[in-house]
Amino acid sequence: MEYYDIIIVGAGPAGSTLARALEDSGKRVLIIDKQAFPRDKTCAGWVTPAVMASLDIDPGKYSVGRTLQPIRRFRIGMMGQSAVENDHGDIVSYGIRRCEFDDYLLDRAECEKQLATAVKSINRNNGNWVINDQWQAPLLVGAGGHFCPVARLLGDGPGKHETVVAAKEVEFEMTPEQARACEARGDTPELWFCRDLKGYAWVFRKGSYLNIGLGREDNHRLSDHLEAFVEEMKQSGRIPSDLPGRFKGHAYLLYAHANRPLVDDGVLLIGDAAGLAYTQSGEGIRPAIESALMAANVIKAAPDYSALSLQSYGERIAERFGTRATDQQPGFEVPEWLKQPIASTLMRSHWFTRKVVTEKWFLHQEVPPLEVAV
Template identity: 80%
Template sequence: MDQYDVIIVGGGPAGSTLARALERQHKRILIIDKQAFPRDKTCAGWVTPAVLASLDIPPADYGQDHILQPISRFRIGMMGQPAVENDHHGVVSYGIRRCEFDAYLLDRTSCDKQLNTPVKTIERTGDQWLINGQWQAPLLVGAGGHFCPVAQKLGEGPGSHETVVAAKEVEFEMTPEQASRCMARGDTPELWFCRDLKGYAWVFRKGNYLNIGLGREDNHKLSDHLQRFVDDMKASGRIPADLPGRFKGHAYLLYAHAERPLADDGVLLVGDAAGLAYTQSGEGIRPAIESALLAARVIGEAEDYSVRSLQRYGAAISERFGVRALNQASGWQVPDWLRMPLASTLMRSHWFTRKVVTENWFLHQQVAPLEEAV
């Protein structure tokens, strides 16, 4: 039986960021993930300069060997009406491919890894967690996304009463003919909000790769909304008429509507396992990275791994992301005043789509990067 200080279930951005931070504290870490890396990860895939700063990744270095699409404009609209295009006069975000980005972050860690290894059993023995009867540690961290087995162990796993965002998307490399005909531009992601404001769709080009998808908080209508959107985009020439493959689905929780506990005796949840995606946009990479950095600080300062010591992590999350508004109705967190027909009018406004939708809801430019504690 192998003994570790911390076992992290999930090798995505949250898990790898936490592992790297804890390695600097000289802790012995094991990362377990059910998939081998690089792996296909369903995600629109963009990161802000704040994320790269928190991860200490120079864009020029990463872009040498990986897709890194500079974004300086956004095209935003409400379905069924013309879009508004805004120029931010500089790079405000970057497009990435998650299969590359996640593998890059994981490769930066030197800790032990058990990849392509599903978690089959989680047992509590005294003050230790025993995983699959083989690996043991006093602290267990769930970083395995919405369906993380550690989150399920805490009682808020798949099938709970939480309101889940469901999304479907496809990402593929366009042929030269498709690329020449595709009207979507790499520096200008397109965001199209559903008319009931319960979700949005996107068209996102990264060089010759194209990502198309739609996410909503009512799964039973997801396929219908997606099909209508794809048909409209094809008819207008925004995307190729001959899309390859099938759309893949994934699920996650919006921060204000998640009810998962963040900590218990000897256990923490980070990233999508904790339900931390931004409520206004559904974007989860930055919350995943920052939750891992906050968790590392708490772990490093904790007297022990009791819930009493670890509850400071929950306080740090609330301070960074706000108090969860569990009494609010489900749906994307838009203000009460942003309702039809006012929403339709505002989505035609350059000021509103730029200052509120893009810079506030999606880019969070008003929030300074969270740096790793040294």
Template identity: 45%
Template structure:
């Protein structure tokens, strides 16, 4: 039996960030993940400067041998609308990464002891400690296993309740001789809002890779919606007609309204396991990082862990806002379509406020 202070289930950004901070505080941390790393994860791979800052990521070092696309603008359009709005910024407002590289980098950087390639199957309590898979004993357990996290299931039951983003994504290299036939500009991701504002598609060029996807707060028919979106992009000339996408599906809960309990005695949930992704943009990496840091600082500071959810609220990782569409429910689809043609609204409300959260600097939890 291996003993440790903290066992973290899941080596994605939430788990690895928590492990990184705990290891630096002198704790013996084990990270278990069912996947062998590097592993990929369905994701657009868009991160905000606040996420970079919270991670204290050295971008110069990170770029060595890895893809890092600086983003200085966006194109926004309602699907089927004849015109898009382009917004440019005079400095980087986000970055594009590839999850197979990013997650591996963060996990290695954490310096935690790694147990990769085997899933967590059993969790039980014995004399005030956690026993996982009858192989690891830990004082504190952190559930960072994403949407299907076994620790989240233990705390909340198997039934998933609440608004769920169902998404499809594909990422593939653009062959250099066909580069000009993919017309999405690197550094200017494109967002295509669904006409009912229950989700949006994206087309995002990250150096020599293209990432395409669609996410909707709607459990029904994500594959059909993604296939229609791809046909739309081809008809619009964003990519050649013979482009083939190997779709990968995934789902996750958003932070409002809250449906998951994120804490109990000696156990916490971070990231998607706790259902913390932003309700409007679907951004979940930042909340994963911030909740991982908060969990680590509460464990390291021997604080009362039962206050964790209150602290997530106090530092803004859980917001009071709610809603199950991109636009507030009281805004009709027709009005939404008009608003998204206004450059002022797109820049200041959709991008700066909802997607980039410019007024919310790195949250120190």
């Protein structure tokens, strides 16, 4: 049986960032993921300059041979009414393809990797976690997304939350004919809020690729809302009339409504496995990256891997993202006053859609990048 200091389950942005941040710790790290990389990942796919800074990624170098769509504008509206377009001037975000981005991050992580390998068993033996009766380590990190087996280990598996947000999306490379017919612009992602404000849809062009999707907190009507949105976008010419392939689904927890424990003896959760997606937008890449960096610092400083020694990780998460409330209603974190009829008026306001929806809820521009050393 192979021995490691740390086993990370999940090779997405959270897991690969943690592994890279631990490279100077002298610890032997293993990443396990059920899929081979590069792999498709259901996600709208954009990252802010803050994420690029925290990851120490040079956009110019990353863009060589990969999709990196600069974003300077946003087009925001409520379904059934006209959209408002705001020009932010500078680059406020980048469009990426997760199959490329995640593979890039994983390739940078200099640790041992077991890809295309499902976690079939997790057992405890003499203070170590034993995975698949093959690998063992005193510290097990869950970074495998919403359905992470390590989260289930802590007694908190899928189906135990009423506030799971479900989303469906499709991403494909447009033909020249489709590209000419598509009125959506690469530097201007479109966000369309459902009229009941329980979710939103998006149209996001990244060079020759187009990503279309919709996420809501009431999964049972997701397909109906998606079908109506896609038809509306086709009729208005925002997207091509002939979309290929099926829409793929995924799920995640919004931070303010998740109750997943973050640590236990020899266990720590990061990223979507911990339920860290921003409550206002559902965006999870930045919280995943930042949670991994915070976890790395706690792991390096911890005298052991007891829950007590790891507890400062939970404290750092609360300091960075706020304290989770236990009495909030399910769904995206939209203020009650916005759920009134005034919402349709506000969604026509350049000031509100720019300062509140885009810059505060989606881009978190008031929050500086998290450095590796915190």
